Amino acid sequence: MDFTPTREQRAAAGLAAEIFGDRSTPERLTALGTDTDTALWATLCRAGLPGSVTETGLLGLVLLLEEAGRTTAQIPLAATGAYGVLAVAAHGAPEQRERLLPGLTDGTAVATGAFGTGEPPAVRARAGVGPAAHLTGTVPVVPWLTCADLVLVPDADRELWLLRTDAPGVAVTPVATTAPWSAGRLDLTEAPAERLGGAPQPVGPVPYASVLACARTAHAGLQAGVCAGALARAVAHTAERQQFGRPLDAHQAVLLRAADAHLDTEAIRVTAYEAAWRRDTGRGAAPHALTAAWWAAEAGTRVVHAVQHLHGGLGADLGHPVHRHFLWGRQLAADLGAGAQLLEELGESIIEEEAS
Structure with a gap:
């Protein structure tokens, strides 16, 4: 098992990180409110990043979403990638792929x-x-x-x-x-x-299950980025904030809380990478997608709560950038199934696999 990103995947993720770092700033996000950042989306599409997913696969999308999550960039990359580009490429009829993929990959269609x-x-x-x-x-x-x-x-x-x-x-x-x-x-x-696919599908729910697993894996990648971005803010804050004449990060309790959040973030990331890699290489990925989604829901909630706690009173400030990470983390923890539901689905899938 080796899900180390390829050179092309790393290059796309690096370019995405540069674009998001320059364009998805706290000031711009505040000005946007709940609007989609259409200018950022256009920039991303001109750089060819949504379209690159046809070559770099689900792992490539996960890497892009991880960078988007770090800055909570308000663009429909996860949705267009999972429900559009990858779904049509994998399950669309030839005519549908020819007709729909150009618009989905160049950003003219969301x-x-x-x-x-x-x-x-x-x-x-x-x-x-x-x-x-x-x-x-x-x-x-x-x-x-x-x-x-x-x-x-x-x-x-x-x-x-x-x-x-x-x-x-x-x-x-x-x-x-x-x-x-x-x-x-x-x-x-x-x-x-x-x-999707044109004629009736002979197997029934297989495309549905495949697209759902893809979307859950993509959301896990996005959650990994949200948590990583939030934790980076907590590290910077606790290094600068003084309490009783010492930086906050000099206190063992603060260090342990941050360390737990780091381990949770890494668990989300590595399970998302594995699920994406297995899907891209044609291996069975259904239970791995559920595992990644469960970590994104359960551990993601712990991380954004811990980070908000580490910010003290600032974490409750609705205008503070870390609060946006908190809101995103909570939303992603509920989308496409909460932790208990995902765990139940995972248990049922394991029982079905053993029975067969």
Whole structure:
């Protein structure tokens, strides 16, 4: 097992880190509020980074998201990468790949997924002609929906449908989430959609499970970056802040709390890397994606709480940059399944594997 990033993956991550460090500053994030940073997204796309995922794979996306998480960059990279580029590349019909991938890779189209907390939403599909259908139902919260052009929607039977947000019968209502993302409520009334992959899939839920595992791994990579960025702020703060004539980081309790947060962050990172590497190399990655997601949910929550605690009263300041990491960490800990749900799914998968 060797999931050391390739030279191309490291180069893409290095370029992303440079762009995010220059453009995704606390002052700019404060000015954005809950808006998507369209200028940063355009810069990222001109650099070819979203499109590079077709070559660097899920591990390449995880590395990019880790850098995005360090600065809590408000761009739809995780959504477009997991639900758009990688989903269409892996499961789309040849015609769909030819038609959709250019826009998704050059940034002229933004994609997201209506996967809720990891359970299929209450969406019904009425069969149309060929691979077409009409969807009816509601998904209460879809991340980055208000800036998306394309939504990947699973129905109650776990079939995946591609839906344009400007199609008739599609209503998008902005909603507030814990993190300042441009999320929305998706209401569908006989909305026209096309099946991902074209013809009916003979195996049923396999594409659904694959895309969900990919998205959970991507979110874990993003959470690793959020935690790493938060911890870096805590290290800088405790080195500078004086208490009783000594820096905070001279106190053993502070050092131990920070060390625990570092180990949790590394656990999120390494499990995300392994799940992504296994997916890219064609190995079984389903339980590993659940493991990475569980660490992102449970350990991610511990890290952002610890970092806020280490900042003392500043951690409760809504305008302080570390509070944004706290909000992102809490949001990512709940998206696509909370810790208890993920652990239950992991246990069930292990039992099923042993039984077979």
